[in-house]
Amino acid sequence: MATIRLVPSTYAVSNSSYAKVTDASNMYHNTDNTTHATLQNTRNSTRNTYYVYIRGFNFDSVPSDAIVSSFTVKIKANESYMSTSSSYRPSLYHGTTAISNTTVTSSLSTSVTTLTFPTGSLTWDTIKGYGANFGIRVPMRRSSTSYSSYVYVYGAEIEVTYTVPVYHSVTITNSTSATVTASDSNPLEGTDVTIMSDTISGIAVTDNGTDVTSQFVHHSGTTGEYTIENRGSYGFALSDGYYVSQNKGVDKTAAVCRVSFVLPVASTVTFTYINYAEQGYDFGVFGNLDTELSTNYYSAGSSGATITDNSYKLACNTSTHNQSTTQTLTYSNVSAGEHYIDVKYSKDDASADNNDTLQFKVAITYNEAVSYYAYTITNIQADHAIIVSPSGGGGEQMYVKVNGAWVAVTAVYKKVNGSWVQQSNLSSLFNTSTKYVLRS
Amino acid sequence: MAQSISLWGATYSNVPAILLPTSGGGTARFDDTTDATADATVINSGSSAYVNGVKVSGSQVIQVYRTGSTTPSSSLGNNGDLYLKV
Numbered sequence: 001m002a003t004i005r006l007v008p009s010t011y012a013v014s015n016s017s018y019a020k021v022t023d024a025s026n027m028y029h030n031t032d033n034t035t036h037a038t039l040q041n042t043r044n045s046t047r048n049t050y051y052v053y054i055r056g057f058n059f060d061s062v063p064s065d066a067i068v069s070s071f072t073v074k075i076k077a078n079e080s081y082m083s084t085s086s087s088y089r090p091s092l093y094h095g096t097t098a099i100s101n102t103t104v105t106s107s108l109s110t111s112v113t114t115l116t117f118p119t120g121s122l123t124w125d126t127i128k129g130y131g132a133n134f135g136i137r138v139p140m141r142r143s144s145t146s147y148s149s150y151v152y153v154y155g156a157e158i159e160v161t162y163t164v165p166v167y168h169s170v171t172i173t174n175s176t177s178a179t180v181t182a183s184d185s186n187p188l189e190g191t192d193v194t195i196m197s198d199t200i201s202g203i204a205v206t207d208n209g210t211d212v213t214s215q216f217v218h219h220s221g222t223t224g225e226y227t228i229e230n231r232g233s234y235g236f237a238l239s240d241g242y243y244v245s246q247n248k249g250v251d252k253t254a255a256v257c258r259v260s261f262v263l264p265v266a267s268t269v270t271f272t273y274i275n276y277a278e279q280g281y282d283f284g285v286f287g288n289l290d291t292e293l294s295t296n297y298y299s300a301g302s303s304g305a306t307i308t309d310n311s312y313k314l315a316c317n318t319s320t321h322n323q324s325t326t327q328t329l330t331y332s333n334v335s336a337g338e339h340y341i342d343v344k345y346s347k348d349d350a351s352a353d354n355n356d357t358l359q360f361k362v363a364i365t366y367n368e369a370v371s372y373y374a375y376t377i378t379n380i381q382a383d384h385a386i387i388v389s390p391s392g393g394g395g396e397q398m399y400v401k402v403n404g405a406w407v408a409v410t411a412v413y414k415k416v417n418g419s420w421v422q423q424s425n426l427s428s429l430f431n432t433s434t435k436y437v438l439r440s
Numbered sequence: 441m442a443q444s445i446s447l448w449g450a451t452y453s454n455v456p457a458i459l460l461p462t463s464g465g466g467t468a469r470f471d472d473t474t475d476a477t478a479d480a481t482v483i484n485s486g487s488s489a490y491v492n493g494v495k496v497s498g499s500q501v502i503q504v505y506r507t508g509s510t511t512p513s514s515s516l517g518n519n520g521d522l523y524l525k526v
Contacts, residue, residue: 400507400524413512413523420512420523429522434501435484436522 001069005030006158008135009056014096018043019050019140026154027054031076031114033155040150041082041140048141049083053093054156055135059128066162068124073117075136076154079108081147088139092117095133101299108151121299121308127158165189168380173411174388175425176203182386183262183338193377194262194338195386200373204391207377208384209399209408213391216373219264224364226261232295236343242274242359245284245345249356253347254297259362260340262374266367269331269341273360275316276324278351280304283317284358286329287342300348313341316358324354333367385410441475 007030013019020040027037039052054075062068075090082088084107092102101120108115117136119127127134136156142149166189170182183194197203197216205213230236234247234255245255261269275284281300287293291311298305307315314329316322331341345358377384385408398409412429413420423429430436442454457471476491483489483498490496505522506512512523 398524400526402507402526407526409507409524409526411511411525413525415512415517415519415521415523417519419514420516431501431503431520433481434503434520436503436505439504439506 001163003161006057008054008156012053014051029155030157031074031155036152036154041142044145050140052138053135057158063164066164068162070161072159074114075156076114078112079151081143081149083141083143088141090138093135093137094130121296123294169383172386176388176390178203180388187380195375197373204389206387216375218373220371222366222369226259226362229258231256242361245358251350252297255345256295258340258342262338263336264370264372265336267334268365269334270363271329271360272326275321275358276355278353279322280317281348285315285344286313288313290339293342293344298346305348441472443472
């Protein structure tokens with residue numbers, strides 16, 4: 001987990017004649033800064049309102065593959081003889097377009113204060129997409145035409161908390177006739193990987209040198225299994241056979257979970273659900289296969305909540321899907337391999353109705369009956385070398401001593417006709433009439 | 441190994457080697473090698489040794505093995521060499 005504070009680098013004004021900024025570079029800092037830029041409404045004839053847009057946050061400082069878990073926008077400022085009416089509070093803008101529900105809840109005061117902006121349903125992807133056009137709008141309206149009035153800005157920032165994904169490799173070296181596959185050969189650190197084999201008879205399997213043959217579990221039949229992982233502040237809990245959203249009665253929240261499964265063959269995934277809530281305002285959403293749903297709730301206007309996720313399979317925001325009885329949603333012909341489906345129940349800004357929940361259960365049906373053996377590597381933290389060898393004499397694992405410790409050899413190459421060829425049979429690797437010497 | 445030798449009527453026991461003057465002013469050393477056991481199969485190919493008075497050319501094939509954490513580059517090594525990836 002890492003945190004970075006993005007700072008602005010430029011500004012724009014709504015009126016170049018009456019909105020003046022001096023010492024602008026002083027506000028191109030985070031909110032720890034102690035020197036200020038001065039923003040002034042110079043018009044003393046009438047009480048017009050002028051604006052300064054503080055922009056140019058360095059989004060490129062966040063690694064492009066970072067997974068952002070949270071972000072907070074702040075400004076450190078105070079005022080002198082400015083109007084502090086709630087109508088003239090700073091808020092977040094895209095260009096000159098207001099971003100809904102992002103006005104600070106307290107006005108600027110004569111004391112230097114760091115204010116945090118509500119982000120409403122604003123997502124990181126959205127704010128990042130605004131790029132250089134994203135900014136903080138600071139209104140300047142004189143409290144009286146008689147007074148020179150100022151806003152002093154010490155700094156502004158977007159504090160971003162993120163993780164950079166780490167991937168590992170899972171390699172399979174198979175010198176048998178068994179068909180052995182990994183659900184993911186390049187898994188994200190912390191995830192699970194399943195090794196599947198069509199047989200366990202006559203083979204020995206090692207995982208980084210440890211014999212795991214006995215850990216393979218036989219699976220057969222036509223139905224599959226899945227796991228549920230809650231995401232964000234609220235999730236789903238199992239009750240009477242259904243997973244039930246846990247944000248009942250909590251406005252401005254979303255319960256989100258991820259249904260994960262590994263399919264040995266193409267399959268049908270069926271959700272049986274009850275979505276019975278405040279129609280159009282509080283509702284469930286089922287994501288597309290392998291497509292993430294945000295953990296944000298959907299804010300509502302007069303005609304219902306606006307779905308801010310760009311892609312999804314089904315939103316239960318109409319009377320068709322807002323029912324007290326069970327309904328089904330089917331994902332057909334999902335390919336073999338590792339997949340997930342995100343499920344969300346969003347509650348808007350206020351009110352509740354009916355069950356105020358989304359309940360669901362999942363059934364996975366293989367397109368054909370299967371019989372396979374599976375071994376799962378959980379919470380993967382390193383590369384894994386899976387070696388499949390004939391059992392009873394052929395299951396050797398080679399080790400070399402490196403810096404005083406024996407280390408499992410994950411792959412052996414032999415140079416043949418000028419090219420390195422990976423070897424699968426350690427038993428016949430060495431020529432017994434040849435002397436082998438170590439070179440660095 | 442050493443030998444018992446006779447020289448101008450005198451006997452000398454346990455002599456491992458004889459040094460003789462050379463025409464150039466130096467010395468030449470002749471060692472007793474009768475107890476050597478090496479043969480061509482234990483002498484590296486490309487090398488030779490004298491065994492019991494006979495020069496023997498080696499036939500022992502030498503291959504290199506290396507260890508590393510990445511896949512070997514094609515320019516590394518010779519045919520028959522091994523690479524152990526850890």
